[in-house]
Amino acid sequence: QFHTIKYEDLKWDESLGQGSFTRIYKGYRTDIRDGEKHCTEVLLKELDACHKNCWESFFESASLMSQISHKHLLLVYGVSVHGEKNIMVQEFVKYGALDLYLKRGKTVSVSWKLDVAKQLASALNFLEEKNIVHGNICAKNLLLAREGDSSQGISPFIKLSDPGISLAMLGKHVLLDRIPWVAPEVLISSENLTLECDKWSFGATVWEVFNNGNSPLKGYNLKEKRRFYETFQRLPPSQWAELADLINHCMDYQADFRPSCRCIIRQLNSLITSDYEILHSTEPVAQ
Numbered sequence: 001q002f003h004t005i006k007y008e009d010l011k012w013d014e015s016l017g018q019g020s021f022t023r024i025y026k027g028y029r030t031d032i033r034d035g036e037k038h039c040t041e042v043l044l045k046e047l048d049a050c051h052k053n054c055w056e057s058f059f060e061s062a063s064l065m066s067q068i069s070h071k072h073l074l075l076v077y078g079v080s081v082h083g084e085k086n087i088m089v090q091e092f093v094k095y096g097a098l099d100l101y102l103k104r105g106k107t108v109s110v111s112w113k114l115d116v117a118k119q120l121a122s123a124l125n126f127l128e129e130k131n132i133v134h135g136n137i138c139a140k141n142l143l144l145a146r147e148g149d150s151s152q153g154i155s156p157f158i159k160l161s162d163p164g165i166s167l168a169m170l171g172k173h174v175l176l177d178r179i180p181w182v183a184p185e186v187l188i189s190s191e192n193l194t195l196e197c198d199k200w201s202f203g204a205t206v207w208e209v210f211n212n213g214n215s216p217l218k219g220y221n222l223k224e225k226r227r228f229y230e231t232f233q234r235l236p237p238s239q240w241a242e243l244a245d246l247i248n249h250c251m252d253y254q255a256d257f258r259p260s261c262r263c264i265i266r267q268l269n270s271l272i273t274s275d276y277e278i279l280h281s282t283e284p285v286a287q
């Protein structure tokens with residue numbers, strides 16, 4: 001199910017921040033392959049000790065990512081346990097989480113954003129074909145491996161990160177805080193976590209990418225977030241009608257009305273960047 005890595009083969013470098021329940025560090029892993037010593041740059045994701053009852057879910061997430069391989073899915077080398085410490089050892093992705101990259105004010109073109117959306121859709125299509133639910137699609141879990149350079153026609157390259165601790169293990173407050181990424185039906189029961197939920201989250205993630213990493217419903221408290229679903233509200237629409245339609249189609253409150261991945265990919269490919277890009281060089285910030 002997954003490779004176990006000896007703790008003494010790992011070396012910690014700088015801290016790179018924290019996710020929910022986890023801390024991440026740059027690190028190195030030494031291993032001997034065909035008689036040679038290799039030292040690989042890795043990302044060390046440590047599960048906070050206080051959530052040790054979630055470690056099986058943390059490792060389930062690691063084994064999910066280790067069992068499948070796809071160019072837009074993060075490579076997980078394995079896990080290491082050392083006393084209270086549970087560590088997931090991942091490939092180090094050069095530019096880190098996409099939400100922070102976009103928030104740092106990097107101006108990226110519309111076609112750059114569309115490339116990211118298409119790559120995420122192809123990763124989701126791969127998971128859908130294997131009937132695997134990710135459960136935590138969001139810009140924070142999209143990692144940027146290549147910045148791309150539109151002047152040289154080099155596209156960005158993203159990798160979808162591990163889903164982390166499964167929604168079923170999370171408390172109500174954490175679920176509410178994941179509005180609008182978590183599909184409405186999951187709030188009713190985590191048994192409702194299906195492939196369609198990833199389509200909903202895909203819509204919210206595309207919204208983030210086209211709003212320069214701004215969090216949708218930023219500043220909403222949990223009560224306001226709950227009301228957002230109870231009153232069937234929608235995210236502020238993009239000026240680009242075809243994009244807004246795709247996002248709203250993915251974020252349909254009726255799970256079985258959401259489009260298949262193939263349909264999403266077809267719609268993304270039909271979005272013509274030329275006219276939109278000329279007309280709206282920068283997407284106005286959503287109110």
Ligand SMILES: N#Cc1ccc(Nc2nc(N)cc(-n3ccc(CO)n3)n2)cc1
Nearest residue numbers: 016019043090091092093094095096097
């Ligand atoms: N400054 C900076 C900087 C930070 C991180 C990386 N690299 C990286 N590699 C991974 N495999 C995973 C992650 N993550 C970041 C958030 C999460 C939460 O899921 N993961 N970051 C590169 C540069």
